[in-house]
Amino acid sequence: MEKVTEDMIKHVANLSRLEFDDAELSKFTSQMGDIINMAHQLAEVDTEGVPETVQVVDRDTTFREDVPAKPTDRDVMMKNVPEKANGFIKVPVIIDKDDND
């Protein structure tokens, strides 16, 4: 098993859209090392020819009639939006604000 390093945890943090300061990074690297080590136990199980189970539902794709229904009201849908303007969801600029100064 590959050793769990701070660089590896930084990479996974980026994939997870999370960021850590140095102290947290060190703590998470050590904890994630233990957890991944535990997960690695499965390598010793012989699964040659064993199919994967990704769900335990005994139904195939389900169908229903395509009946028009009243959608949720727009104002209701907007109730939890943290920042809004003129009926739209407001988000920051894609490029840094500093670059616009």
Place this chain on the structure above:
Amino acid sequence: MNYLNETIDSLNKKLAAGELSATDLTKETIANIKQTDQKLNAWITVDEDAKPAADLDFKKSKLAGIPIGIKDNIVIDGMLTTAASHILDNFVPVYDATVIEKLKAAQAVFVGKTNMDEFAMGSSTEHSYYGATHNPWNLDKVPGGSSGGSAAAVASGQVVAALGSDTGGSIRQPAAFNGIFGIKPTFGRVSRWGLIAFGSSLDQIGVMSKRVKDSAEVLNVIAGYDERDSTVSEKAVPDYTKFLGQDVKGLRVAVPKEYMSDAVDEGVKAAVQSQIDALKAAGAIINEVSLPHTKYVVPTYYIIASSEASSNLQRFDGIRYGYRAKDAKNLLDVYLKSRSEGFGDEVKRRIMLGSFTLSAGSYDAYFRQASKVRTLICQDFDKIWEENDVVVGPTTTTTAFGIGEEISDPIKMYNNDILTISANLAGLPAASVPAGLSDGMPVGLQIMAKRFDEGNVFKVADFVERNNKFYEQKPAGMED
């Protein structure tokens, strides 16, 4: 109002006869929660304005006018729903979960939302943004988790029944730790629409109550087809109360030797064994069996559940709802800061593990391998079902542990789930029913059955309840 000596039947009778007013019941329930919760912290939200419906029909619905506790990861229109996370601490849902819709149609009352581990990730309810819940049997101990708030609320008599959710044992383990009954139905028995998603191939809503029959009454209402969750079965829902009061003669009961190993505390084993002996004395056939992949269920579960969680929790990005970090310079910053400030450490560990096990280079060794081991775990059970009706054993390896005892050791915390996880991986119905006490703390007997055979789970649980009458005992931590 304290519910320790009440059942849904006893309440329904008093309400129908006019001996008890539903408005007073709701008011007194809220007053009691506010008072006793200073000790327990079992609730995140209490709705002091809660009122029963105006047109209660006590003949049509047994739940009419009766308050039911709801775990804070099940959405109720207009009631703060946080999943015990900072990232949702301002989230007021604009629709009802299917189970809430069904309970509303049955005229149940919602007085608030119960505490839990953040996003249902944990086994102690210590991973809550709103502080830990305390065990009513001993306030220095955890109530288990993640449905620890629902369990403590029921065990202390704050409500007669509560909904929980169970992804790897989150209903059964807290039920065991609190001396109450809790059932996780078959995957696909109850709609997950409106349940804040954790592991979508594992999550299932279920019921917790002091008495077995009360869970059967509530499951009767919440189970069944829902076009908004395509994993819900179209199978008819039987009346689960019909399985109560039956004898267990000839019932084939499997006891996995791995569940009675040295890893399980002696006091837990003794309490469980005495229930198995009682089943045998009543004519059940006891067979020792093996679940050979038990030692692999914890890693298998943590890979699969965390992979699903890392995907499900992508939606918390600070854009359309929930917490948005204040000082973000650009869009990426909104994601990074909102998520890093909004999620607690345990949720971060699970997202990170899932991102790792799904990432290029790790997928085959971890996610794909875990999905294959999951098949082997399912096959272990299939073999047992050829000659048995139910599997029984302990729900947990120990009784409730101390608050703060395991919080700093994630692996130790994860191993709490070793006896409960398999039912989720295989989609089986499973329950925990009180077996007795060990050193003054409750022990749970776990009962599993074939998919959609909740009937046999209720049948055995009801036998155990009638035999040991554990419900006569009162939680010691609530005495002044």
